Amino acid sequence: MITLEGVTKRYGGQAVVDDVSITFGSEGVTSLIGPNGAGKSTLFGLVGRLITPDAGRLAVDGMDVATTPSAQLATVLAVLRQDNQVAARLTVQDLVEFGRFPHSRGRLTVVDREHVERAISYLDLGPFRQRFLDELSGGQRQRAFIAMVLAQDTKYVLLDEPLNNLDLRHMTEIMRLVRQMADDLGKRVVTVLHDINFAATWSDRIVAMRDGAVVADAAARDIMRPEVLAAVYDTSVDVREIDGRPVALYYG
Amino acid sequence: MTTLTATPASTPTRVRSRRTWVGVLLGVLLVGLGVTSLFVGVSDVTPASLLAGGAESDAAFLLAASRIPRTVAVVLVGASLGIAGLILQMLVRNKFVEPSTTGVTEFATLGTLVTMIFFPGMAVVGKMGVAAVFGLIGTWVFLRVVRFVPVRQLVLVPLVGLMLGGVVASVTTFFAYRLDLLQSLQQWSLGSFASVVQGRYELVWVAGLMVVVAWIAADRFSVIGLGEEFATNLGLDYRRVVAIGMVVVAVITAAVLVTAGMIPFLGLVVPNVVSLIIGDNVRRAVPWVAGLGAVFVVACDILARVVRFPYEIPLSLVVGVIGAALFLWLLLRKKSRAH
Numbered sequence: 001m002i003t004l005e006g007v008t009k010r011y012g013g014q015a016v017v018d019d020v021s022i023t024f025g026s027e028g029v030t031s032l033i034g035p036n037g038a039g040k041s042t043l044f045g046l047v048g049r050l051i052t053p054d055a056g057r058l059a060v061d062g063m064d065v066a067t068t069p070s071a072q073l074a075t076v077l078a079v080l081r082q083d084n085q086v087a088a089r090l091t092v093q094d095l096v097e098f099g100r101f102p103h104s105r106g107r108l109t110v111v112d113r114e115h116v117e118r119a120i121s122y123l124d125l126g127p128f129r130q131r132f133l134d135e136l137s138g139g140q141r142q143r144a145f146i147a148m149v150l151a152q153d154t155k156y157v158l159l160d161e162p163l164n165n166l167d168l169r170h171m172t173e174i175m176r177l178v179r180q181m182a183d184d185l186g187k188r189v190v191t192v193l194h195d196i197n198f199a200a201t202w203s204d205r206i207v208a209m210r211d212g213a214v215v216a217d218a219a220a221r222d223i224m225r226p227e228v229l230a231a232v233y234d235t236s237v238d239v240r241e242i243d244g245r246p247v248a249l250y251y252g
Numbered sequence: 253m254t255t256l257t258a259t260p261a262s263t264p265t266r267v268r269s270r271r272t273w274v275g276v277l278l279g280v281l282l283v284g285l286g287v288t289s290l291f292v293g294v295s296d297v298t299p300a301s302l303l304a305g306g307a308e309s310d311a312a313f314l315l316a317a318s319r320i321p322r323t324v325a326v327v328l329v330g331a332s333l334g335i336a337g338l339i340l341q342m343l344v345r346n347k348f349v350e351p352s353t354t355g356v357t358e359f360a361t362l363g364t365l366v367t368m369i370f371f372p373g374m375a376v377v378g379k380m381g382v383a384a385v386f387g388l389i390g391t392w393v394f395l396r397v398v399r400f401v402p403v404r405q406l407v408l409v410p411l412v413g414l415m416l417g418g419v420v421a422s423v424t425t426f427f428a429y430r431l432d433l434l435q436s437l438q439q440w441s442l443g444s445f446a447s448v449v450q451g452r453y454e455l456v457w458v459a460g461l462m463v464v465v466a467w468i469a470a471d472r473f474s475v476i477g478l479g480e481e482f483a484t485n486l487g488l489d490y491r492r493v494v495a496i497g498m499v500v501v502a503v504i505t506a507a508v509l510v511t512a513g514m515i516p517f518l519g520l521v522v523p524n525v526v527s528l529i530i531g532d533n534v535r536r537a538v539p540w541v542a543g544l545g546a547v548f549v550v551a552c553d554i555l556a557r558v559v560r561f562p563y564e565i566p567l568s569l570v571v572g573v574i575g576a577a578l579f580l581w582l583l584l585r586k587k588s589r590a591h
């Protein structure tokens with residue numbers, strides 16, 4: 001379980017994450033939604049020990065994030081941030097191998113190599129494995145980062161806007177993969193998504209944030225209501241039932 | 253998911269075998285130039301004179317007391333300066349930095365001036381120690397300052413470093429001038445291996461040791477090169493690895509400065525060339541950078557000895573001219589690749 005108790009983060013007096021208490025980890029796939037600036041990325045940063053909270057407590061499987069050795073946390077929790085710029089000229093294979101670092105400390109065993117191979121084939125990166133990251137398209141690079149996190153093989157995986165830069169087919173493929181990670185590999189995935197229809201289709205639970213607070217937290221079907229979405233996004237959203245599934249229409 | 257772009261299956265193997273050839277060429281070049289370096293000089297040391305005179309001859313003495321130390325020093329200096337550049341580039345996440353474009357060399361020079369003023373009789377080891385401490389301070393100051401420069405501002409980072417170095421260098425010059433030490437200081441900074449003899453060159457082994465440290469911690473430096481967020485996610489103690497890297501850079505800079513003087517651009521050019529060939533995975537890059545750095549400096553040192561034979565021209569001049577040209581080429585090339 002990822003547990004947050006009264007967690008607050010302020011920037012210049014402004015609470016960006018405001019006294020949030022929530023747990024993640026009983027559902028396979030949880031989507032975190034909310035408008036820009038709601039505090040989603042900050043929340044991930046706090047859980048991933050990249051940002052220190054001003055108040056409150058965070059724990060992963062009972063291990064306090066503030067005091068547990070970073071190396072130990074890295075074997076149970078992986079966080080992929082939103083905008084990743086890597087200046088170093090590394091190949092896709094290099095990057096995915098670094099995902100094994102918490103386990104291998106740099107010396108890859110047979111098991112490590114199996115994880116690397118599986119991550120590469122899961123994300124369909126075989127043809128690009130020897131390519132340098134700066135020779136890939138944005139979507140291919142995004143898949144390489146996801147493969148790295150997958151190779152890290154942690155119980156909890158936090159993905160901040162993993163569908164950025166992806167085309168329609170790869171968006172669907174990534175969400176299917178996220179589902180598989182939860183269903184087949186027993187992982188607990190929390191992912192920030194902007195497309196609420198993707199969130200509704202693929203997740204067990206949706207958490208909505210606004211102005212640093214959690215404003216809705218329920219099963220997908222209960223979030224996909226015009227009044228809930230209007231309250232979260234401050235704009236009217238029409239929800240229709242298509243083939244028995246709620247679909248939000250927000251294209252104008 | 254299926255393949256989006258078809259890549260010919262043979263490409264990776266072909267690239268790899270070409271890399272192997274470049275590696276072999278580098279090794280042969282290093283050995284060849286190293287041996288040449290043993291036999292280039294004013295006094296007549298040739299394989300024939302060695303054979304004729306035996307172990308007691310002047311030639312053998314010269315070889316052991318001067319030529320071998322010089323060649324070993326040149327190799328170690330070239331290798332370690334390349335590594336200093338590589339590690340600094342990983343710490344800063346910028347390809348255009350090296351000790352002399354970040355103020356580290358200037359801080360270390362200030363350190364040697366301090367020893368000249370306050371401890372004139374200090375042993376070379378002590379001088380190196382003081383220079384290393386100053387170099388460390390310089391690295392720290394630079395890392396502090398560039399934190400305010402966005403990572404994407406590729407060319408701004410070394411500009412800030414050059415400015416920082418300029419300020420420190422003028423402080424050094426000012427005090428050296430006031431205290432009439434300008435000439436001694438200039439002798440330091442004009443890089444040359446002419447003064448490298450048995451009994452004085454041993455310090456470069458310390459720089460060599462830092463190369464080993466860099467190799468042992470290679471994967472950590474690669475991960476650091478991905479940035480603080482990736483490093484933390486992978487459970488690495490970011491600050492500690494940065495601290496180790498700073499020590500490696502400062503000690504190499506200081507050891508080279510007190511034994512051979514200032515050798516600019518090498519730490520920048522060599523890792524960049526290697527990066528183009530095999531990329532930035534530090535574990536893979538370390539032997540390449542060390543090898544190419546050694547070849548580069550040995551070649552420049554031979555050139556410095558033969559251009560105006562029997563006189564020597566300063567090594568920093570030769571390295572500076574060739575290095576600056578390569579630096580410009582890399583700069584323009586990179587720029588054209590930036591989106």
Ligand SMILES: Nc1ncnc2c1ncn2[C@@H]1O[C@H](COP(=O)(O)OP(=O)(O)O)[C@@H](O)[C@H]1O
Pocket residue numbers: 011016034035036037038039040041042043
């Ligand atoms: N390092 C920072 N310094 C100051 N303000 C920040 C910083 N990081 C984020 N913020 C602010 O915090 C708010 C929440 O940001 P973020 O968590 O990135 O939102 P989201 O990911 O939900 O779009 C935004 O208003 C943003 O401007």
Ligand SMILES: [Mg+2]
Pocket residue numbers: 040041042082160
């Ligand atoms: Mg965000």
